Amino acid sequence: MNGSFSSVARQSGRKKVFCWISLCCLLSACGSKDSSATKASSSISCAESLAQTGAGSTGSGYIFNIDPMVSSGNQSLAPNSTQLDSYRSRVNLERLGGRGVLEGSYVEVRNGLSCSEGFGASDSRNQFLYPHNDQRFQEVMGYYYGDDYRHKLDQASSLTPAQPVVIIANCSEQDNAYYSRQVDSSGQVIDYVCLGYSGYTTGAYYADDATVITHELQHATTVHSYSGLYDLNQLWFDEAGSMNEAISDFMALMYEAPSVPGSFDLKLFSRWALGTFMATSADRGARRCPAYDSTSGSDCGTYSGSATPVFSALNNRVSYSYPDGLGWPYPASFTSVKTAFTNYSSQEEIHNASSIVTGSLWEIYSALKSNHAGDHTTAYNLTVKLVTQALATLPMPISSLDRSPVTFIKFGQALISRASAMNYSPGDQSSISTVLTQRGLSGANQLSAGWASVGTGSSGTPGVRVLDSPSTLKSWLGYMGFASTAIVSQSGATATNGQLDPGEVVTVWFDVLNSNPYTAGGVLVDVVSPDTDVSFLDGNYNFGYISATHAQVRYSKVNGSNIVTALNDDPNITVTTKNTGAGNSYFKTNKKFDSSWYTTLWMKVSPTAAHNKTVNLHVTFTPSNGPAATVDFPVVIH
Ligand SMILES: [Zn+2]
Structure with missing residues (x-):
């Protein structure tokens, strides 16, 4: 190419780019x-x-x-x-x-x-x-x-x-x-x-x-290693997108490790730009727990060796282990587990949800370095080849089955199987497997059949949340890159009642309840509407669009009962309690789920739809760590 660069066709503003700052x-x-x-x-x-x-x-x-x-x-x-x-x-x-x-x-x-x-x-x-x-x-x-x-x-x-x-x-x-x-x-x-x-x-x-x-x-x-055609990050939130960010964060840390003095935190990503440019730091990194964990000063306490990950609101503990460690912000500014759970609105944002994979890869590199007499270059080359080759074996998006098929667990499986296929030494293979097991990316607990049912939902819309506020929806479309927001045309008294009124464009979330002890991770949400009166906007709005009556999105996790207990383990019931108020449904896993469009589906109610008509939306939830479960969510046209 010469000095002129104007012939490059820029992709449209709605194309997701790998914007790297969480938030x-x-x-x-x-x-x-x-x-x-x-x-x-x-x-x-x-x-x-x-x-x-x-x-x-x-x-x-x-x-x-x-x-x-x-x-x-x-x-x-x-x-x-x-x-x-x-x-x-x-x-x-x-x-x-x-x-x-x-x-x-x-x-x-x-x-x-x-x-x-x-x-x-x-x-x-x-x-x-x-x-x-x-x-x-x-x-x-x-x-x-x-x-x-x-x-x-x-x-x-x-x-x-x-x-x-x-x-x-x-x-x-x-x-x-x-x-x-x-x-x-x-x-x-x-x-x-x-x-x-x-x-x-x-x-x-x-x-x-x-x-x-x-x-x-x-x-x-990363994206070329995966595919010459498909991008990893297919939806606003998916584990493929988070894995992509994690690999970039980790590779940057591993690359610079030999140049950074030991007095610095080698696991801290972008100490300069993310750490100092903005009013509050937006740190990410490869540590085993967030900076507000009470044991962060001792390399996250007992979460080492064969110990299991630890979560506690009372003792202020979070472990970056799958799936319960998903989405906990990294910086010290959050101060406590409760504050992070209650106040943080970007839990499922792809950079924020990346810490488990970043840390896993760092520990694989560290273990390989230790196995090879502390030699950085040997460990670097082994780790780079392993990651690159594993990416090449991950599944591609299949339009009608799964728009976003790459999960953390599939990546973990790929790392283990490629290490074997490339004849890594038994010691190296064992180290890789140990790290991934500790991080919950290999051999994780599996949910049992029938784990999902309809949760409480929102006031006036049992089981679901309907957002119809034209000002919020238009603002989101602006962030998504739409020049015109005229598709949102509702106004007047029914425009902000949180209901499906005829003629409205709305966004919808499903409050799936998880009755298992274990948390559902990387949940593919596949929604079919049996009635064209309630349909999906096209693929410009829903990246998981399949047809006007079929679309997909992903939820990062839905708590099981074990983590709910751990996040509410403070016996003190006064106003100073450390309990988070977490519950075992989607809306009580991410309390700020409706503060962005990342996990929503954009839907349209026909202007001629009859009032009080009930439409049973068929929703199939497929976690990365268990079987699919199909649940009907009835929604009523107001
Ligand atoms: Zn990035």
Whole structure:
């Protein structure tokens, strides 16, 4: 590709991209394109013509070693520090294409803020030496880490795609970064990474954090390893999407591990960008329990060796083990199990639901490293090959049966079976199996038949929640990328009564009750309407759309009775109780289930539907750890 990049067909705004900040799509500032001048603190001249070819394949540039905290050794460094330039290091740049710009065999880096995605940095001698407040500094970060990361994947015989990935640093996304696989007008696949700027901290950039760069680049390898055609993340929430995020978080941590001093938390993901740019940290990581767990300071206490995971509201314990450890936020700011359960509205968001897989992979890498005399490179190569090969064996979406068939447990099974097929040593296979068993991803307790029934539901709509508020629905459609929200046309007194009124567009959730001791994980919710008076909006609204009377979505988990007991184990019944109020139905597993559209189905009531008519929606719930159960949910047209 030459300097012109305008021929690439961007995917529509409704296409999900791998936005990497948990919460980002729910924050009012998220994703907005900011036209203010604060994002660019210096102007640059873009590389307009690239006639020269003799610049050679090596060069030099300034970077941060991983991030400014690691570079400086100061874990309290703030992103508005005036000393950042003093923490730069000069490194060799390799595998350059010879045109004096940052294009090479593995990545090419372009500037989206000032050069319309043309090349910014250019030098006929390949000397790319810039201060931090020059946008070309972030371009060099993108090149150095992108090139080195993909080179190491190549050395592990695990590089996909073979062609260079396009990195836009900086791109015009505020407080976000993403990867997407696109097809240009000639049908060529373009792998595209966008690294945005901070709206919270002026002058801070996501490309200043190598963890972010490598996270996004791993998405390219993950999705290509899985399929040249299908994306993993098929629904707003599904375990495939969470697994994809977990692999990116883990691979970034494993890649940078040899460069980070032991005084730092090696399991903390993006200490710089996620940790410092925003008002409250949005940490993720590979630890066995959240930072507010009472044993987090001792590596999560008894959750080690052969011990079983521990959950307790009274003792403030959560273990990142499947399925009960799903969806617990990571940062210390939540302070307690009760606070996290009660206040957090993004339980099922894919980044937040990723911790179990991130931690499992970290422990596999750590065990393999220990098995091989502490050698990072051996463990890195074994782990990269294992993950890449396991991805290639996972099931593809089948339109009428399961729109989102990849689960954490299937990934766990794939890791174990590939380790055997690739003749990993008996000791390594045993370590892999032990980690996955401890984390609940192998040999987990299975639910028994008939586990599901109709739960309480909401006031006025037994068994279900119907949201018909036009202001909320239109706001959600805006976040989902719709230019027009006219499809939501209800108004007047019946428009906010939480009922299915004729002519309304609504969103619906099912309060499935789980009568088993064990929690149902990764629940595929397959809904058939026997009556066209109550139908589904199309695939632009419901990613799990199959037909006007058939659609699917996934719920992250539905509590069983054991975890409900553990989350309400405080004998103190006064107002200071630590009990969470958790119950064994979907609505009492995620109390904020209706605060976003992630797990909802968009439905339409016919304008001519008769009042007081009952429609029995046939709902089949298939957990990753048990048999399917079909339950009828009667809904009444108001
Ligand atoms: Zn991501």
